[in-house]
Amino acid sequence: MNAVGSTAASVPVRGVDGLDAIMRRGGESLRRRMEQIELHLGQVTAQAGTPLASHAATVTAGGKRLRPLLVVLAAESAGGPPETPDGEQRLVRAAVAVELVHSATLVHDDMIDGALLRRGHPTVAAVAGRQMAAATGDLLFSRAFAELARNADVAQLSALSEASSALAEGELLQREDAYAAHVAVERYLRRCELKTAALFEAACRLGALTAADGSPELAAALVPFARRIGLAFQMLDDVLDVSGPVERTGKSRGTDLLDGTVTLPFILAREREPDLAQFDLASLGGPGGPGQAEALCDRIAATCALDEAREQALTVVAEAKATLPAILPDGRSELLSLVADAVVERYR
């Protein structure tokens, strides 16, 4: 699990049992495609002579490759890539582009948070400083579009640039909402859609668009599924920030709250304990902040808001599965269902 280019081809999806199961059941074609994606990701980031090379491992190693997996499954659901000389390459490029955009946001997030570790590796910001991290993120964004441009399909480029805009808008909304203890649940859900679900959605659209009979209809049919599992993914991630345990998340509980970010557990808790709505999140900014944030996490947990938030996320996952078109070929509907389950699995 070191640099992507050197070892990862043998372990394209890791760390989540459900994803391993998908790889086993997806057959030879899925395994081969995920390997190709891993190799190509390594090539793009480790391109000889570019300064990005030295950060390749830091940038993309160790990811679950959930988004590339969605690209491939969506493509296979739409009949698989065409049997043209570059049919497979086009699919691989689309998947790599999505993962590069995702990686770019992680590098920038770590720069902003001053995070030292990501997926067990030192972050670019930690290794090389904030300036390098800013430029590395920008380069990953640019390479994503350069990579996808090679597919010469404007619909694909639109899908990616819209998602990429949505991610940044989600970040901006979250900053606007900082320290607002009263933020509405609708606003929270909107942020999740922008920040996370939009790229899941783009992954499915891109996959369908690279398929032989990449009908816009099928791409559109997968969008509600993708949006919902993206939403559930973010909701559960936010639960984990409050619930911990530290050994599992690798970070202290309540980092979102410290950052002024109000998420679903807090929103649900304040309905059960109205005093919480008056809580001054900015007061966590002092030296005792981390301890106070953990205490606030305990208060939230005591209201049973975590269970309710988990339940809501599971409902969204169930809805996601229900939207899957029955027409999908060759067990692909089942595999997409398993992806939905894998999103949940981490949080059980």
Add this chain to the structure above:
Amino acid sequence: MNAVGSTAASVPVRGVDGLDAIMRRGGESLRRRMEQIELHLGQVTAQAGTPLASHAATVTAGGKRLRPLLVVLAAESAGGPPETPDGEQRLVRAAVAVELVHSATLVHDDMIDGALLRRGHPTVAAVAGRQMAAATGDLLFSRAFAELARNADVAQLSALSEASSALAEGELLQREDAYAAHVAVERYLRRCELKTAALFEAACRLGALTAADGSPELAAALVPFARRIGLAFQMLDDVLDVSGPVERTGKSRGTDLLDGTVTLPFILAREREPDLAQFDLASLGGPGGPGQAEALCDRIAATCALDEAREQALTVVAEAKATLPAILPDGRSELLSLVADAVVERYR
């Protein structure tokens, strides 16, 4: 000179006499196109309901619009946009996309440098913090590609994504070279090409590609011109950082040196005063740094390196003009020559 959307349409290119002259001589079509670009830039950044709206003025107000001007002049050199219903719109979108990428890099640069003012306006980082600045820059990048994707031309998207990659690579190289007093002049010039010239080049390519007879040949013919004036622009910008005066640049002398960035004046000075090659730039990191950096600027100036650097840049500008194809229609060659002169003018 407030928000772009409200006032700028009347003053599309400002602050540099040479650019004003170009606007006067470019005729009604040039003036109208630059106005449309300004309006559209305002619409994109001030889009209702998006968080970017509140930073619109901060992000794009007050720019010289040199890159959009190159897009338009290149398009006019190639026969102007086609007389289709969206011919003008396609040109405007290309110009806006280039300026958005440029703005994105400025927002990120200011975030990294902690700069408070840009073009006389408070920076996004100063107004809203680093997190907002990071997300705002990412959003500007994404919007640039989303905007250009509407032109449905893969060659245009490739031109922009390659330039955008180059900008980030230039930043990364500059960081890699930080505090290296011995950096080679070839490496410095390469950085300038990536960091600055690539986007000038993309502007000309995009312009030619949006034209009615947007032949790849003409786009290619303008590239050497664009690359050279971009290079000269950066070289002269680097002279200004050492020469000042403060009243003109709005920042203290030697900020590049404080940042560990070795540029042409230092490189030329160390050839004349070899002791400089031994200078420990990291020593400027202390509290007395700004004063020491100014003293270092004086040492550089005393070697006449500034005059030589200016001369070299002027030679590059002359070369740029010499590469202009004589075949350009209707005085467009002369106007592009004037752009080259305008690049220099700021530094006289």
